[in-house]
Amino acid sequence: xxxxxxxxxxxxxxxxxxxxxxxxxxxxxxxxxxxxxxxxxxxxxxxxxxxxxxxxxxxxxxxxxxxxxxxxxxxxxxxxxxxxxxxxxxxxxxxxxxxxxxxxxxxxxxxxxxxxxxxxxxxxxxxxxxxxxxxxxxxxxxxxxxxxxxxxxxxxxxxxxxxxxxxxxxxxxxxxxxxxxxxxxxxxxxxxxxxxxxxxxxxxxxxxxxxxxxxxxxxxxxxxxxxxxxxxxxxxxxxxxxxxxxxxxxxxxxxxxxxxxxxxxxxxxxx
Amino acid sequence: xxxxxxxxxxxxxxxxxxxxxxxxxxxxxxxxxxxxxxxxxxxxxxxxxxxxxxxxxxxxxxxxxxxxxxxxxxxxxxxxxxxxxxxxxxxxxxxxxxxxxxxxxxxxxxxxxxxxxxxxxxxxxxxxxxxxxxxxxxxxxxxxxxxxxxxxxxxxxxxxxxxxxxxxxxxxxxxxxxxxxxxxxxxxxxxxxxxxxxxxxxxxxxxxxxxxxxxxxxxxxxxxxxxxxxxxxxxxxxxxxxxxxxxxxxxxxxxxxxxxxxxxxxxxxxxxxxxxxxxxxxxxxxxxxxxxxxxxxxxxxxxxxxxxxxxxxxxxxxxxxxxxxxxxxxxxxxx
Numbered sequence: 290x291x292x293x294x295x296x297x298x299x300x301x302x303x304x305x306x307x308x309x310x311x312x313x314x315x316x317x318x319x320x321x322x323x324x325x326x327x328x329x330x331x332x333x334x335x336x337x338x339x340x341x342x343x344x345x346x347x348x349x350x351x352x353x354x355x356x357x358x359x360x361x362x363x364x365x366x367x368x369x370x371x372x373x374x375x376x377x378x379x380x381x382x383x384x385x386x387x388x389x390x391x392x393x394x395x396x397x398x399x400x401x402x403x404x405x406x407x408x409x410x411x412x413x414x415x416x417x418x419x420x421x422x423x424x425x426x427x428x429x430x431x432x433x434x435x436x437x438x439x440x441x442x443x444x445x446x447x448x449x450x451x452x453x454x455x456x457x458x459x460x461x462x463x464x465x466x467x468x469x470x471x472x473x474x475x476x477x478x479x480x481x482x483x484x485x486x487x488x489x490x491x492x493x494x495x496x497x498x499x500x501x502x503x504x505x506x507x508x509x510x511x512x513x514x515x516x517x518x519x520x521x522x523x524x525x526x527x528x529x530x531x532x533x534x535x536x537x538x539x540x541x542x543x544x545x546x547x548x549x550x551x552x553x554x555x556x557x558x559x560x
Numbered sequence: 561x562x563x564x565x566x567x568x569x570x571x572x573x574x575x576x577x578x579x580x581x582x583x584x585x586x587x588x589x590x591x592x593x594x595x596x597x598x599x600x601x602x603x604x605x606x607x608x609x610x611x612x613x614x615x616x617x618x619x620x621x622x623x624x625x626x627x628x629x630x631x632x633x634x635x636x637x638x639x640x641x642x643x644x645x646x647x648x649x650x651x652x653x654x655x656x657x658x659x660x661x662x663x664x665x666x667x668x669x670x671x672x673x674x675x676x677x678x679x680x681x682x683x684x685x686x687x688x689x690x691x692x693x694x695x696x697x698x699x700x701x702x703x704x705x706x707x708x709x710x711x712x713x714x715x716x717x718x719x720x721x722x723x724x725x726x727x728x729x730x731x732x733x734x735x736x737x738x739x740x741x742x743x744x745x746x747x748x749x750x751x752x753x754x755x756x757x758x759x760x761x762x763x764x765x766x767x768x769x770x771x772x773x774x775x776x777x778x779x780x781x782x783x784x785x786x787x788x789x790x791x792x793x794x795x796x797x798x799x800x801x802x803x804x805x806x807x808x809x810x811x812x813x814x815x816x817x818x819x820x821x822x823x824x825x826x827x828x829x830x831x832x833x834x835x836x837x838x839x840x841x842x843x844x845x846x847x848x849x850x851x852x853x854x855x856x857x858x859x860x861x862x863x864x865x866x867x868x869x870x871x872x873x874x875x876x877x878x879x880x881x882x883x884x885x886x887x888x889x890x891x892x893x894x895x
Contacts, residue, residue, distance in 0.1 A: 339790050365792025378647035378782045379837040385779065392780050393792030397801075398773040400840055425836075445791070 290353050291316055292367075292449050292481055293338060298347035300333055307333045308344065309510040315483055317448065320475060320500055322492040322518075323485040325507030326531060331485040334507075335453050338483070340364045352448070365393035369442035371452040375434055380425035383437055387413055387422075390444030405444075412443040415477075416470050432463025436470060443474075450474075452484040456491070472498045489527070489550045492518040497547045506530065522550055532556045570844065574629050574851040581625035584859045587616050619753065627752040627760075627816065628858040629851035632823055634764045634813040636850025638806035639824030640831065640843055641771050644778035645802050646707045649832075653810045653824025656714040656803070660721035661691025662814040667728040667741045675740050677751060681759060681815045688811035691717050696803065706785075746870030747818035749858055760816040767809025768847065774802060775843040782839075822875040823850055826883055833890040853879065 293315040300308040307330045315321050323331045336342040337349060340356050349356040351367040359367075369390065384406070391405040401409075413419040416436040421429060426437060435455055442450050450471075456464040468491065474480055484491070495502040496518045504521040506514040508530045514521045527535045527550065534553045539546060582594050597617040599607035609617075639653040646655065654660065665687030669679040698713035699706070725745070732738045771778075777798055780788050789795050810824070831846040854871075857878055861869045 336786070339786075341786050341789055361789050361794050362792040365790060368790070370787065370790035372784070372787055375787070376647075376784055379644075379649065379832075381779070381837050385838045389780050389783065389791055392777070395776070397777060397798070400776050441791075 291350075292352055293483070294350040294353075295334075295338075296348045296350075298334075298337060298344040298349060300330075300337060300342060300344045307510055308337070311347070311512065313505065313512075315449065315481060317481055318475065318479045318501060319503060320471075320482040320484065320495045321503045321505060322495070323483065323505050323507060324487075324489060324492065324522075325513070327487075329507040330510045331507055332453055335370075335451055335483070335485055338451060339368055339370055362393045365445055365447070367447055368449045368451050369445040369447040371435070371438045371442050371450060371455050373454040373457050375438055377427050377434075380427040382422070383413070383418065383424050383426045383429065384409055384422040386426050386437055387440045387444060390441040393445060408444050408446075409440070412440040413437075415443060415474065416440045430463070432459045432466065435459060435463070435467055439467075439470065439474075447480075449481045449483060452482065454485050454487060457487070468494050471495075472500060475500050489518075489522045492522060493548045493550070497545060519548065524550075527552075528556075570848040573848055574633070574855065577852050577855040578622070578625040578629060581628075581855055581859050582617050582621050584863055585616065585621060586863070587612070589613065589617065593617075623754050623757055624749050624752045624858060624862070625855050627749050627757050628855040630757070630761055630764045631749070631813040631817045631820065632827075632854025633847045633851035634768055634809035635820065635824040635854075636827035636831075636846040637768050637771050637843055638809045639850075640828035640839065640846040641778055641802055641806045642824075643828055644782040644839055645799060645806075646711060647782050647784075648707070648711070649829070651711065651825075652821075653806065653813075654718070654819075655711060656695040656807065657691035657717035657721060658688040658807055658810045659814055659819050660718040660725070662688035662811060663745055663819055664691075664721040664724050664728070666744050666815075666818070667725050667732075670737050670740045670744065671728055671732055675737075677756070680744070681756070684815035685760075685763070685811050687721070688814055689807060691721055692803070692807045692811075696800075743870060744818045745872075747820040747872035747875075748861070748868060748870050749817050750862070750868050752816065756816050760812045763808040763812030767805045767807070767812065770805035771802065771809065772843055772847065774798075774805070775839045778802065778839040778843065817871065820854070820871050820875055822879055823854060826876075826879060827853060830883065830886055833886045 291314040293313065295311055295313040298308055298311040311334060323334065325331055333342060337344050340359065340361065356364065387409040388401050388405060391401050391408065395401055410419060410422065413422055416439050418433060418436050418440060421433065426434065456467050459467060471482060472495065475482060492502055492504045502518055504516065504518050505512055506521050506526060513530060514526055524535050524537055527533055533555050536551045536553055537548065538551055539548050583589055593609065593613050594617055596607040597609040597614050600609050601618050635653045642651050642653060642655050643649050662684040665683035666680050669683035673679040695710065695713035695717045698716060699710035729738060729741055732741055780791055780793050781799055781802060785795055827850045828846045830849055831842050835841045835845050857871060857874050860878065861871050861874050
């Protein structure tokens with residue numbers, strides 16, 4: 290049984306169709322990159338998976354259960370969400386933020402217990418942020434904040450992490466550090482990842498790290514191509530979707546062979 | 561250990577201040593006399609206080625102090641809750657129009673029924689609730705209640721009721737009704753008797769208890785709506801419940817005490833500076849500071865001059881220096 294099974298899903302904001310006939314299956318232990326230009330429907334699809342938006346027709350099943358019959362608290366035990374940017378309303382301590390991931394296991398009038406604190410500390414340790422636990426999280430960097438978001442998601446103890454362009458605001462090192470953290474998590478815990486991204490090289494990075502990786506390339510509300518990164522992220526497909534000239538290169542180093550796609554130049558008007 | 565001592569201190573402080581208030585005032589009382597009144601009233605034999613001592617302690621000072629604790633605690637806790645719900649440290653307990661609505665209700669009752677306290681309480685409470693319902697309806701669209709829309713709804717409703725209060729002031733009898741309205745709007749607990757506490761304490765108690773019980777959820781409500789839902793919270797229900805409790809507490813407070821500013825905005829910030837922003841700690845601490853603070857201010861209000869000084873005037877004058885001191889000392893703690 291697939292962890293996520295989307296069948297013929299449609300979604301529209303008023304007259305504007307944003308998702309059209311989406312079919313998607315995500316299996317255990319894989320990383321699926323949702324890749325495509327701005328406005329292609331990635332974020333909408335993610336919000337449908339999380340039950341925040343409801344598809345107008347078609348079905349979404351999480352481990353076999355129809356999402357329409359699930360409460361937020363039940364969905365939160367299947368999928369944990371890592372946003373693109375996290376707005377910080379108050380200078381909470383890092384540990385308080387991570388503890389929030391335990392809310393789906395805690396009653397409306399209850400407080401987190403000792404065990405929840407332990408789970409939160411373990412999660413912080415897994416992403417290498419335990420030393421920051423008592424710091425106000427308004428005083429940590431953007432890269433550190435995203436790791437805290439990962440830790441918060443881990444405390445939900447879900448089979449799947451869903452991320453919406455999690456590295457969009459990170460610098461070079463923090464981006465790489467974030468990807469390394471995710472790779473280690475997948476290898477250690479067999480957690481499954483769905484990640485929307487603007488960077489084709491993220492998918493190559495995961496593939497090169499030896500994780501079963503897939504790419505779903507979206508364009509104009511639909512899937513344009515599906516498959517392994519090497520099959521989907523081709524010079525031809527990059528041209529079709531972005532109208533750019535690109536070059537697939539390969540580099541050998543002591544860590545293995547790494548493939549990357551280099552953007553070279555744009556053609557004409559972007560449609 | 562140190563944490564437990566601090567916690568005990570926050571719990572004990574309001575009770576100590578209530579006791580301390582029994583000695584404050586024009587009529588001097590010794591500790592033995594106060595104990596003799598409390599003993600006699602608690603049903604123990606062997607105490608024989610003078611009737612005037614009973615009157616001063618039991619009918620005037622004690623109810624005022626208890627009511628002050630309730631009102632201050634309600635305003636502070638609901639202020640902290642609203643700041644969390646709206647992800648906005650600048651909102652206060654009156655954000656959804658409850659104070660403006662209550663002000664209108666009280667003014668209307670003063671004009672229609674000549675200031676009979678029962679009608680003033682009832683009208684203030686009802687219109688406070690009506691104002692919040694209006695704000696909520698305005699701020700809700702077909703799927704959700706975005707915080708900005710709710711705050712805007714509160715602003716619109718507050719300004720409507722403020723205008724209506726001005727209208728009532730304009731048509732009120734300038735010798736009898738107008739002064740009553742003006743004094744009510746400045747806030748006072750001079751009329752506090754046990755009967756008043758018994759009526760208004762019910763909504764305040766329900767509101768405070770509810771918010772204290774669900775205080776951890778306030779942390780989650782302060783997250784972006786999508787994030788909070790993805791964490792597993794039914795936003796519409798939990799947000800609505802928190803608003804309901806905060807509204808009951810505020811409306812219960814405002815209807816007996818009139819409009820008292822500052823407490824519902826600044827006391828939570830004093831708490832934030834002292835113990836941080838985690839609502840599991842902040843909410844109980846705000847309760848304690850708010851309760852203690854209003855008891856203190858009310859003592860000043862009734863003793864500083866021969867006649868009463870309205871509370872609304874004193875809350876900020878006394879609180880501001882302390883707030884500035886805290887701000888300098890803690891450097892705002894992470895903001």
